[in-house]
Amino acid sequence: MLLEQILFYFFATVLILSATMVVTSKNPIHATLFLVLAIFNSAILWLMLEAEFLAIALVLVYVGAVMVLFLFVVMMLDIDIATMRAHFIRYLPIGLVVFITMMVEMILFVGTRYFGLEQFAKPVAKSADYSNIEELGQVLYTVHLYPFEIAAVILLVAIIAAITLTLRHKPNTRYQDPSHQIHVDPKDRVELLKMPAEKL
């Protein structure tokens, strides 16, 4: 129990520190990498809650795919750090107001008063061979089938929309048609001529 608490506070501290660094670090690449660290640490916290499927899916989807593309884009952007710093000071008051409001709200509502052990009993720890992937699958594909399918369709629509928005046909671009390339006949390309040897 003690070890578990030490681990929890360690990872929670790293999570909060890296989340703070996302906002405060000067370099956008550093900010992105701290965001990766923050996501990774929250995945570890989920793992400690015995939600191993969600934890691994978080790492797989966000760390492994989304943040890679994010990093890709941030690296390609030409960001002027000096103007960013100037804006940081300018927007600091607004940021502080939002920050303080959110903190007060969270302290008021997400506390032991509403979510303490009196309101919600401590869940029983499951045994090691308990598979929450199976549980999730059972629920997702039976009870919550329609919401799940609708979410999938919405995502599909979003993908199609994003692709159509960015799809630009440039008239001057030349494309190669691979099937055309494969079906090339040597006879069309090379003409073998037979000539009698000439004597000098």
Added chain:
Amino acid sequence: MEQSLLELWKAIPASLQWLIWTLVKIVLIIAPLLLSVAYYTFAERKIIGFIQVRLGPTRVGPRGWLQPIADAVKLLFKEIIIPSGSNKVLFLIAPALAIAPALAAWAVIPFDVGLVLADINAGLLYVLALTSIGVYGVIIAGWASNSKYAFLGAMRLAAQIVSYELAMGFALVGVLIAAQSMNLQQIVLAQQGSILHWFWLPLLPLFMIYFISGVAETNRAPFDVAEGESEIVAGFHVEYSGMAFAIFFLAEYANMILISTLTVLLFLGGWLSPFQGIPVLEDWFAFVPGTIWLLLKIAFFAFVFLWLRATFPRYRYDQIMRLGWKVFIPITIVWLLVVGLAVVYQLPWWFD
């Protein structure tokens, strides 16, 4: 002496005992792995030498057998040059980020029934998640080097890995539908029967796509555009020297062995004997332990990596993307439907 050692062991609290025992197991996996990585590089030079009608390394030790040791010593003593204008911290963290997932993935690999460090339910998912983290080492290395070539290599690799991960993930989904489990041991046990019961046959397209995506994922020829020495010098690790370079090298080879192992576990029956179910041969080869079969199969796929490198010219970048998105992903999606139907209707032989 033995008695007192045993008493000393019993005096240690149980949780500490468990910790020490786990560390010993980790060393038992990692040490042979690193040794085989060293000799894999030697095998690569010898085999490609043979294919190209050369001799390969012959000078260090008898028939060149000490060459990898000499290489390691040389790299250890070389200076690590940090380029000016580079980001020092990220520059040095990048190799560690490349090797850590390559080694950590071995935690869930079973070597025989029950012979596994962490027998977790979500083993397959864990491996997929860890291999997807490996790309950070390369991206960060490319960016922190403050070099155009390194940056171009990193950008190429990032796009390539993200594309091929999708095909790879879909292939794994096919395996988990067929085995109805994500536990790697259960997946191997689901293939029991005979060589024809292994998943390579019902999942043939997925098997081939998985291995080819694996080659692309490990950034090996013919998909090694991230290095592309004729175009961008050496890609992402152009600024690295000494041990920092050696670690990238190690990570690449460890990943190749990992992909070979996963291919064997998922599609070729892992530690199961190929003579299972054949009347006479099964008895003859019953004495061979499963781990030997596993290692033999891994060695074959490790060889295929080298064979591919010596055979094919490098892909053009747009063709790599076309292969990943327009060929592999549609095939895997179609085959997922086929596998799903076969499992639902309990296709005899494999899924009954």
